[in-house]
Structure formats: C-alpha cells, structure tokens
Amino acid sequence: MTITFIAHSTPEPALYGAMAAILAELRALPLCHFPVSHDARRFPNARQHVTAQGHSLTSGLVWLERLTGRGAGAESSLESLIYRALKEDIVVPLREPLSAELSAQITAHGIETESLTVVRHQDKFQLEDSTTGKVRSNGWGRDAFGRWALGSVSQPVMRAGKTLRIALVGDFAEQRDSYPAMLAALGDAADALAMNIDVVWVTPALLGSQLDSTLFDVDGIILPGTTLTQGDHQAAALATATWALENPTPLLGINQGMHQMVTALGQRVLGQECVVMQGPSTLGSLQTALPLSEHSQPRLGNHPVKTCAGSLLAHKMGEEFTLRYNQRRYLNPQILSALENAGLTVSGMDESGEQAQAVELMNHPYFIGVQGQPELMSRRERPNPLLMAFLQQVRQSNRECDVSHAALTKSVRLRHPHFSMG
Structure with a gap:
C-alpha cells in the first residue's frame, strides 16, 4: 500500500488540505x-470546520467534504495512519515536505x-x-x-x-483565507438560483455614517457567526x-450572528444598555446568550431542528431539517419572553424541545x-x-421594492450626501 503525502507550505488555514482533497x-x-x-x-477562525460526526478541525478540510461528499473524520496519529495504510492507499496533507x-x-x-508538493x-x-x-x-x-475549479474558469x-x-x-x-465555507456556500446558493450577486463587506471600521452609506442600497444581509469571535466584529454585527431593523432589509443571522440580532432587538425594545464583549451579550442584567452547562460538551455535528407550525422557517424548510452545529452558547429564555410582545418568536427547537434553535x-x-452553521x-x-x-x-423583496409606489416616487438618495449640490 502507498501513502501519498501532499505538502503545502502556506499559513492560510483555508488552503490546508485543499489540493490533497482534490487528489x-x-x-x-x-x-x-x-x-x-x-x-x-492572524487567523482566529482557523479551526472552525465541524464534521457531521462532530469533529472540530482546521477550516481548510471543508474542501474534502465539498469535493467528495466524505467527511474528514478525526485527526490521526502516526500509529493509526500506518494501520490504515497497511490495508489501503491513502492521501495525507502536510504543512511541510x-x-x-x-x-x-x-x-x-x-x-x-509518494511525496508531492503544492x-x-x-x-x-x-x-x-x-x-x-x-x-x-x-x-x-x-x-x-x-x-476550487480546474483550468481558467469553472x-x-x-x-x-x-x-x-x-x-x-x-x-x-x-473569509477567503481563514474560514472559506461561508463565501463558498453563498456562491453555491446563487448558482442554483441563477442569481447575480455582489458581496459587500461590512468591516469593523464601517460605523456610523460610513455603515449607513455602505448598507443603504444592499438587498440582503448575513451575519456569519464565525467572524464574530473578536470584539470589533461583534460591534459591527450589532450595528x-x-x-x-430600522431599514427593513432581509437579514439572516448564523450562530453568534443570531445572538447579535436578538441583542439589537432587545436594545431597541427594552431600552437598556447593550454591552458587547468576548462572551454572552448583556442587556443590563439580562443576558442574550448563556454558555452551555459546565457539565455539557459543545453541541457539534449534525442535529435535527424541529420547526414551529405557522412560522416562516417552517414554510421554507418544512417540519424538520438538519443543521451542522458548532454551538457553545444558547439563547436565554428570559430574553425571548421579554421580546415576545415585540414580535420575536421561536421558530425552531432542538430534538428535546427544550432549547430554541431558531428565531x-x-x-x-x-x-x-x-x-447552527448551514x-x-x-x-x-x-x-x-x-x-x-x-x-x-x-430577490422577492427586491422585486416588490422595485414596483412599489413608494419606490417609484421616492427621490434617488445620493451615496455621498456631502457632495450634494446647492
């Protein structure tokens, strides 16, 4: 039997194992x-890929599952690698030759x-x-x-x-060098719908009027949980x-992004100071997110989500669907109760029916x-x-906006108001 080693001397987590997965x-x-x-x-989201079985791995190993449909499995020791190679040929990525x-x-x-180099x-x-x-x-x-694509274009x-x-x-x-899954998945969805999309990046530097100028003509917003591990990105997500909320725009929050959505609504409705930190968001004395129990492990891998009847999520996804998880916190039931009158509803629960998994x-x-992490x-x-x-x-919201009376009669807003004439 033969082990083919693929050496790729690169610091980017998103590239590690990619060419090995292709081979x-x-x-x-x-x-x-x-x-x-x-x-x-340099790469705070370097180890955010989670397999269906719950293995937490370097983010570049997402390419194996994307290209082959097979999970990367657990990390191997040299002994287990040799034992496997005694029975079949295998491919192994390395950082160095x-x-x-x-x-x-x-x-x-x-x-x-066999030793190959990228x-x-x-x-x-x-x-x-x-x-x-x-x-x-x-x-x-x-x-x-x-x-990844072979040749000049796919x-x-x-x-x-x-x-x-x-x-x-x-x-x-x-997104490209540390955690490539989100951007790639967005491209997958756009391809399937034959949609033309441009990605607008909302960085921590875009606050106040700069954020407003960046967002005023976007058609949809995604808050991806993996980029919110740092305080500056959490502040950008909350803003x-x-x-x-103030400019009704389709918004999808993922993992920590969902927590920031609830925090933003809580700040707007309850009128309490919201403190964003490396940990649960706090609304006065009421926390938006709580850490999982000290005695429980992070919720990793594939788990079912049971949707609530009559919800938009149920209409889009059916009675039950599966999500991939990298969960370490859960929504505080108290904040959900406090915001119920504001129209926030739980639209998905875990298999036990005890924890909210979607709002x-x-x-x-x-x-x-x-x-979860779709x-x-x-x-x-x-x-x-x-x-x-x-x-x-x-797409539907954009079409409705285009044909609405308000949109047809509303004056065009200049992107940079300080350049206005007169």
Whole structure:
C-alpha cells in the first residue's frame, strides 16, 4: 500500500488540505490528516470546520467534504495512519515536505510513500513531484467565491436578472483565507438560483455614517457567526443588525450572528444598555446568550431542528431539517419572553424541545436567526436550502421594492450626501 503525502507550505488555514482533497477525489482514495495548528491571532477562525460526526478541525478540510461528499473524520496519529495504510492507499496533507525521518518510520512497515508538493504559479496551484520536480497535475484555481475549479474558469452558470448586493459582516481576507465555507456556500446558493450577486463587506471600521452609506442600497444581509469571535466584529454585527431593523432589509443571522440580532432587538425594545464583549451579550442584567452547562460538551455535528407550525422557517424548510452545529452558547429564555410582545418568536427547537434553535421577527421582510452553521453542509451541486431560501426572499423583496409606489416616487438618495449640490 502507498501513502501519498501532499505538502503545502502556506499559513492560510483555508488552503490546508485543499489540493490533497482534490487528489483524493481524482484517485477515489480516503484522506487522513494529522493535527495541525495555525497562527490564531492572524487567523482566529482557523479551526472552525465541524464534521457531521462532530469533529472540530482546521477550516481548510471543508474542501474534502465539498469535493467528495466524505467527511474528514478525526485527526490521526502516526500509529493509526500506518494501520490504515497497511490495508489501503491513502492521501495525507502536510504543512511541510515529507521528512526523511517520517518516511523511514513508514517504509519500515512495508508501506510505500509518494511525496508531492503544492506549487503556486500566479493564481493557479499544481502538484509537483518533490524529488524530480515533474508536474503531476493540471492547474487548479479559485473562483470569486473561493471555490476550487480546474483550468481558467469553472462551468459557467446562465444567470438572469439584476445584480443583487448581499452584505456580509467580516472581511474578504478572513473569509477567503481563514474560514472559506461561508463565501463558498453563498456562491453555491446563487448558482442554483441563477442569481447575480455582489458581496459587500461590512468591516469593523464601517460605523456610523460610513455603515449607513455602505448598507443603504444592499438587498440582503448575513451575519456569519464565525467572524464574530473578536470584539470589533461583534460591534459591527450589532450595528448592522440594528440597521436592518430600522431599514427593513432581509437579514439572516448564523450562530453568534443570531445572538447579535436578538441583542439589537432587545436594545431597541427594552431600552437598556447593550454591552458587547468576548462572551454572552448583556442587556443590563439580562443576558442574550448563556454558555452551555459546565457539565455539557459543545453541541457539534449534525442535529435535527424541529420547526414551529405557522412560522416562516417552517414554510421554507418544512417540519424538520438538519443543521451542522458548532454551538457553545444558547439563547436565554428570559430574553425571548421579554421580546415576545415585540414580535420575536421561536421558530425552531432542538430534538428535546427544550432549547430554541431558531428565531424570527414578525412584521419584517425576513429576520431569521439560526443557531447552527448551514454553510458547512453546502456543496456546489447541493446548496444548503436555508441559504437558498434567504436569497429567494432577497430577490422577492427586491422585486416588490422595485414596483412599489413608494419606490417609484421616492427621490434617488445620493451615496455621498456631502457632495450634494446647492
């Protein structure tokens, strides 16, 4: 049997294991992987990929599931790797080229090794033999949504209609280099609906009038939970959720993004000071989110969500659907009760019926938050239905706005009011 090692000397978590996943797909081989670490300060979301079985892994291993439909499984020790390779050929990603010491340890068990290196030429990546330098693959690149494609372009999608603007809290580098799942899943949903979309990045620097200027012509907003691990991104998410309430715009909150949506509504309705910190958001003495019990583990992997009858979520997703989880906090039932009169309703529960897993707001075009991470379940040929439902609502809301009397009679607002004439 043979172990093919794919060395990719890159700091970006989103690239780790990607070319190894491509080779595993091309050769129809399993991929195994060692534990790997990244610069947590530079890439705070480096380890946010969660498999269906609940393994928490480096974010780049999302590509294996996206390309092959197979989960990456748990991290392997050298002993378990050798045991696996005694029975079948496998592919293994590495951060650095295969060392002579590691090669000797493996070949001592009668296992052959193949060592390939990922080489980048401009925007294309290819595999070369680590010993001879011979090219072993064609060039692979990434599209506008960070998804891998062979050759210069992927299969084109016939799109129709106007280009819609989707605001995403975070920045392009973080989404593309640290946690690629969200941007890729958004591209999957847009392709399936043949929609033209532009992503508008809402960074922490955009506050006050700059935030208003950025958001005033967007068609929909996503608050992705993974970018909210830092205080500055939490503040941007809270300000964006508040803006979406004041300027009714379709809004989807994911994991911590849902907590920020509830916090924004609580601040608006209850009139109490909202403190955003590295942890649960606090509304005076009333916390929006509570940590899971000290005696319970984080809720990881695939779990069912039972929708509440009559809710918009039930209309879009049916009586029950599955979400991928990376949950460490849950919504405080007290805040949900306090905001019930404001139209906030629980639209999804866990399998026990005890914890709220989704909320929505009445009298709003689309104000839905979910505790899970739908982007981790998306593939190019099988987009996540929750993200598709969001984009469908964005398109519908845009059409209704275009034909409304108010829209037809309203004066065009200048993007930069300080440049107004007169």
